Each structure stands twice: as C-alpha cells, then as structure tokens.
Amino acid sequence: MSLVKRLWIAVGLIILASILAAGIINIRSAQHYLENDIEVKNLDTATALAISISQSATDAMTVELLVNSQFDLGHYQRIDYLAPDGKPVVRRERNAHPPSAPVWFMRLFPIEPEAGVAVIQSGWKQLGSIRLYSDPSFAYDSLWQSTWELVELFLLGGAGVGLLGMVYIRRELRPLQRVVEQAEALAERRYLEIQPPRTREFRLIIEAMNRLTHKTKSLLSDESARLDKLKTEHEVDPATGFMVREVFLRNAEDEIEREDTDEQGLLLQVHIANLAELNREIGRQQADRLIGLLAQQLRQALADRPRVFCGRLSASDFGILLPGLTDGTHLLQPLHASILQAENGQLLHLGYGAARYRPQSDMHELLSACDQSLTAATADGPVLPVPESVMSTRSATDWQRILQVALHQHEFRLALYPVRGRNNTELPTEALARIHSSVCGETLVAGAFLPWARRQGLVGQVDLEILAQALASVDRQGHDICINLGYESVRDAAQIDRIVEVLAQHKSQAGRLYLDVAEDIAFEHPESFRRFCERILPLGCKVGVEHLDHHVGHLARLHGLGLQYVKLSRALVKDVGQELAVQTLLRGLCTLAHTMGMQVIAEGIAHKEEAALLFELGFDGVAGAAVPPGPRPTP
C-alpha cells in the first residue's frame, strides 16, 4: 500500500476518533444539561406549588383537591402527595409520551431527573410533601434530534477536514516522488541532481544523493579526461593537431566502407614541396611553426563542412577526406590564398593532389592516385587536377523520383546484421536501410540515397518509414531491433512529435526498439539530444550512441541521459590486437561506460580473435563480419 494511502487511513481514523470523542462529549453535556434543567424545573415547580398550597390549604382534603386541579390543568407527568409520615395519599400520573429516540440511545444516554420535592404546611402544622415528576421523553427527543444534527455537521466538517488533509498530504509528499525518481535514476546509473525540498527528512536524503551524484559525476569526468588524454597522445600529431597516419587511414577506410555515409567523396592531398629547404633555411622549429599555421588555415577553411577527416600522412603531406564532395576547386582557392596571406605563408611551396573514392575504393590505391596527381601551385593559384569520375552518377531528378516512389510504394527494406554478446548471446539486431527501387531496378544502400534525401529534405520521412519497418519487424519476428536515426529526427521538434506518436501507437513493440544516434549529433548538439532522450525514453525505447570515436574523451557528458549503450566506431577498435595503448584506452572506456550504466558494443569486427580480445577488455557485444548472419543461437 502506498504511503499516501496509509496516511489517508491514519487521517481518516484521527478524524473519526475526534468526531466520536467530540460527539460523545457533546451529547453527554447536553444530556447532563437537560437532566439538570428538568430537575431544577421540577424543584422550582414543586416549591411554587407547595408555597401556593401552604397559603390556602388548611387540611389534607384541600391539599388533595389543589394537587388534583394542578395536575389536571398542568403539564406534569406525575404528582404524588405524601402525608407527613411519608405515606402516599394521592398519586396522579399521565401515560408517558412515547419518545421518538430509539431504546438503545436512551439506554446509552439516560435522562433520569430527580423529582422535585417540597413540603406543605398550614400554619405550624405539617400537611406532608409533594413530589413532582416530569416526562423526560421530550428531552430524549430533543437530544436525539440534536445528536443527528451533530452527526450531520461532523460528517460535513470531517469531509472538509479530510479534503484539506488530502491536499496537504499530497503537497507535502510531492518531494517524495522526486526522491524516488532520483533513487531509481541512481539504480539505473543515471546521475540526477535535484533541488532539495523544504521537508527536513526529504531534504537530507536528496542532499545525500546529490552528494553521491556529484561525486560520481566528477569521478566520471576525471576518468573521461584521462581517456581523452590517452587517446590524444596516441592518435594526434602534436605539431598540427591532425590524426597521425595510421589513425587517418583507419578512419578514412571506415568512412569509405560504411554504408550509411556518403558513397563517394574526395581524397585531397596537400604537399609541402620545400620542407627540406625550409628546415635548413629557417630552422626546424620555425618550419614546424609554419606547418602548424598551415594546419590551422586548413582547419578554418574546412570548418563549415559537416564531415571531414584530416591526417598527417608524412612530414610534408596532409591527407583530407571530404565525403560527399566531388570537386575541391572552390574549396582550395580560398584556402591557398589564406595560406599565402598568413605570416611567412609565401615561404611554403605547396602542391595539391586529389582522387575520388567510391564504396569499394582501396585506401592505398587512392593514396597513390593522389600522389601521382600532385601538381604544384603556380603564382595564379592552386591547380587541382580533376580526377575522372569513377562512377556513373544519377541526376538530382532521378534521385528525387527514386525517393518519392520508395516512400510512396514502401520500397524500404531492412538488412539485418546480428550483434552478439558474451558467450554468443543475442543482442539487438542491427538493421540497415535499403531501397529496393522499382525505378532503377537496383538495391540502394543508405550511403547512396541518404545524402540525396538530405538535400531534398526527406530524411525525416525516410526515418519514419524505417521506424515503421522496424516496428513491423519486431512484431513479426519478435526480436529486438536497432535502427539509425538521422540528425533531422533528433533535432526537429515536429519530427520528434511524429516519432513519439508512432511509438505511442506501438507501445508493446516500442520496448524492443533500439535507436542509434551518431556521435556527432549526440555531442555537438547536446541540448537537442537531451530533449530527444527525454521525449523518447519514457515510451520504452532504448537509445544509444553509435560510431563513437572522436568524442570518446567526452563520454562523461552522456551521463544522466539514460542511454542504454554506446557503439564504438570500427576506426577506434581496429588495431586493438596490435597496439597496447589502444587496449588500455578501450579497457578504461568500458569501465567508464559501465559505471554510467551503459553497455559497450564494438562495430565492424572482422575476426573472431578480435572479438574474443574485446570481450576480455570488457566489451559487452560485437557486430561485424566476425558475427556471421544466419540462424540465431537457441536461447
């Protein structure tokens, strides 16, 4: 039974007890008052009667006559006339009026007034005494009636007080709800800090939990910062802040292979032709400074691109992967100009090379293609060799048609990839979107159609379509399923409303649905992501962050959102077998994520040995080629 109900019962009992006590006291005092009143009246009447008889009567006969006449004309119930020696002479009595009060009531609150007695004399001679009785039934009636009025009044008052009590209890217990929420959040390893309420006990609890939360938070932040440092030391070139060669290659390969990003793009190479001369002429330190300046200009020029990867390929070469871009000329012109304008910028002799990539491109072939196309910049500006197009492109109109038809004809399909936990247990199946297009007769992967859908503002609709497919799949196959949502679905309030609506209609399936959100959205738009989580999580869905790589060091920022898991990018886990530093990083990461109540899943694991090592480091699940699709293990 809830505390509120218990308190309610207590309040009810207290009210009842006080009503009973007050009622009984009230009735008792009324009873005594009535009894007393009748006694006094009896006495006064008897005295008055005796005085008047004493003035006129001379013998017992006259007294009897006077008593009789008094009785016949008056309202007495009974008058006795007693001789001086106490023997009754006359007794006149009327039948008692039947009271309307019930017998038990009269037994409970008896009204038994004493008779009024007064002596009669004539001169010095005593003539005896009279006893006078009143009928108490009218008093009973009055008491009974006033008792009813009292009961009515008390019930009304009790109901009023009870109502007030309920409002008061509700108000006072409101902080308790927050205490419970915070405690539950703690149990789920979400760390909420709550404004302490005024009630002392609640305040103490909440303050204690706040302290715990605060401590855990700072612990998480410290650990996060340590991981960030570890990652930076391992992956970042100190002079430029770009990725070191291996990390760049890993990321670039991952980007090219991934289905859900742009299918094609540009690999740009920036070459410093005169690095050896620079080192000689201005000294190594100055040369490094100049290279840092170059990197800064590059970063500024690329700042407004949504996805870009920069790496230092060698002392004199920089690689820049630009997904979705096919011609870098308009990007390069201002970049080159700004480098020349910078201090000592003209000292650099720069050359540029480029190569286009498509899904199956090999990174090493791309690099050598770039290298071969290197062309030195002239005085007029950079010359960017235009690499030949490597694949046939559809026009925007074609894509519009493909997407419209796919949305109308429901041509979206989910490609399912199993995810396995320790001991080969089953984790939510990863579902990637495809279009079985009737327009071009091909199966198109997300990386191909999503950029176009984005350009045409259709991602929201596509996400809803995929969501509907996923819910249907959950319903049909009864497994947990995991889909990706684009940033449009996370940032647009109207789109969130639509998603909430769909999920609310499928309450029973929603609990088996896992929604992946890419790290860029989660970390670069934290407020939107928080709002998204607050709306979606109450519906039973799980939310996680996928492709986690660059923001690994900021993992602690995800606390308090109630996320179920993080999926680590393939780029981050790829070299786990070779590099001890990576293992240290990943082990720390797993510990941190577990402390925050999140599972850790590795993406794109190719080998069984790799998977085994990851589980050893503390991972909860792996996805990728190491997990063959096919019959699922029996539970």
Added chain:
Amino acid sequence: MIEGCLSRVGRGARVGALGLAVLAGVAATNLDRLQQLALSRHGTEVANQIGEWRAMLPPPQAPNELEKLERVNNFFNRRIRWVDDAALWQQDDYWATLLETMAKGAGDCEDFAIAKYVSLLLAGVQESKLRLTYVRRQPHPDTPPEAHMILAYYADPGGEPLILDNLDADIKPASRRPDLTPVYSFNATHLWFRGSQATASDPTARISRWRDVLARLRAEFTL
C-alpha cells in the same frame, strides 16, 4: 469522618453516593479540616472558636434531643451578634456558612438558623425534624410586621414545633410565639441530587440561595 457518617443518619440511602463523592475528591464532612480551614483563612482566634463550637456539639448518640437543642441554641444566641447583612456583607441579603458566621462573630436571622440547623444535624438530629421557616413577625399590633427566619424543630411530624429564634433566647413551642406567623418552611432533605454532584460543581445550584449555601457548607467540610 466519624462525624460525617453520623451526620448522614437520616440519609442512609445516600451513603453509597457519599462514598462516590469522597472518591471523586469532593469535600465531605470533616471537622478537623474545617478547623484547619478556619486557621488558614481567619487565624488562630477563629480556629479556637471552631474548637469551642466542636466541644459544645452534643455527641450524636446522646438520647436527649431537647438538651441538644438547648446547647446549640444557647451557643449561637450568646456568641453571635445580630448584624444586618448590608452592614456585615455589603450585600442586600447574604446567607453565610457556619464558618463565615463564626469568623464574623455576627450574622442575621438566616445565618443563625443555618448555623443551628447545621450544628443540630452534626449532633445527630434527623433532618426530617428540622425546618428552616420563613415567618412574619409582629411583636405588637401597632408595629409594622417584619420578615424573619427561625429554625423549627418537629419532634413529631404532625405535631407542634419548637422554635429556635435568635430574637428570643428561650426555646418555646410555636403556640407560645403569637408574634410569629409561618409562611413557608424547608430543609435540605430532597436537595441531595446524585450525592454531591448537585452541589459545588453544579452551576444551577448557585442560582438558589439555599442550594448555594449548602454547596458552600459542603466545600467547607461542614456538611
């Protein structure tokens, strides 16, 4: 307590109620406590007088009631001066208790009658034989009549009473007091509602002068 019990001879039926009253902490007859009260309220002198009054009180078991009447009548007629209520109590009419009358050493006709009435009860005289009586007094046909109160003693319910009067030192039968015409008489026999309840604690008792003085007598352990 001995006196208390004995004073209730005429009211045997009420003994149970009296027991309840004692349990309830309500005052009952206790002349030692009366004397202590006299000492604490009025000082040694009054306490001594109460002592003398107690010494004078005839024992209840004494057979001769006439002698009891004589002793009580003489005690008060000699000790107490007649003073008008207005002079003594600054009130139109005030019915004083025995202790109050003794403390003042003075009183008017009601105070005499009440003191004698209480004393005789304590001396074992049955209540049914005693009547406080309002009388009309006219010593000479030429003088205007005045209101007066005396204590009447009926040795026999149907017979002629003896008159205990503060204006006449001797106890005489009614027939020898032509100056007095009785108007109405009463005693406390039927006022003992529910033991002690109807006295000190009962607000209605205060309305009647008679019941008021009875309540105060009880509070002073005299009744």
